[in-house]
């Protein structure tokens with residue numbers, strides 16, 4: 479199902495994602511989004527979380543509010 483709405487860009491180039499859309503894709507304020515530009519279309523998706531050290535996705539733990547992979551945690555423990 480395609481959901482369509484119209485939003486006006488403000489003077490700084492921002493738009494607000496309506497609450498029902500945020501709930502639909504389950505994003506909360508402060509969460510990272512990924513924008514893919516395909517010709518004249520912009521596709522916004524939830525960004526996958528990456529390890530802050532090596533960029534790897536998957537098998538992540540949260541350390542002081544940051545995502546860190548198991549390997550980097552091991553390296554940190556050895557340092």
Ligand SMILES: [Zn+2]
Nearest residue numbers: 529532547550
């Ligand atoms: Zn890592």
